[in-house]
Amino acid sequence: MESSNGQASVAELVKRLTEQTSRLAHQEVELAKAELALKGKRAGLGAGMFGGAGVFGAYALGALATAAILGLAQGVASWLAALIVAGVLALVAGVVALIGARKVKQAVPPIPEQTVETVREDLEYAKAKAQAGRAG
Numbered sequence: 001m002e003s004s005n006g007q008a009s010v011a012e013l014v015k016r017l018t019e020q021t022s023r024l025a026h027q028e029v030e031l032a033k034a035e036l037a038l039k040g041k042r043a044g045l046g047a048g049m050f051g052g053a054g055v056f057g058a059y060a061l062g063a064l065a066t067a068a069i070l071g072l073a074q075g076v077a078s079w080l081a082a083l084i085v086a087g088v089l090a091l092v093a094g095v096v097a098l099i100g101a102r103k104v105k106q107a108v109p110p111i112p113e114q115t116v117e118t119v120r121e122d123l124e125y126a127k128a129k130a131q132a133g134r135a136g
Contacts, residue, residue: 028119035112042107049100057093065089 008016065085072081 024122028115028122031118032112032115035114039107039112043104046100046102046104046107049103050097053093053096053100056096057089060089060092061086 065082068085068088069078069081072084076084
């Protein structure tokens with residue numbers, strides 16, 4: 001509905017505003033979902049790294065430790081060989097755990113930061129337009 005001078009009526013403008021606001025809200029929700037899915041994948045990767053560190057530590061402790069201890073025991077006391085091997089394996093497990101912690105840290109906080117920013121920008125734009133409309 002347009003008036004005789006080619007401008008939309010207030011009812012038509014309100015209808016357009018409602019439709020555009022609804023569409024914008026829907027798009028922002030979709031963006032938030034996508035962003036949270038990405039953060040969830042990162043958290044899963046980090047948790048997997050922690051699990052991998054545990055598995056690596058267990059298997060390494062069983063197979064490599066035995067072989068290394070037996071090899072070192074040829075040159076040093078058996079107890080010292082076992083202590084050296086345990087220290088090296090603990091160091092490896094610690095490094096893998098730190099990498100996993102870094103991956104988990106990248107995924108938090110689980111807030112859709114890009115969506116929050118675009119909503120802020122949308123609100124600022126709407127405020128500016130509303131103020132310009134009141135002034136003009």
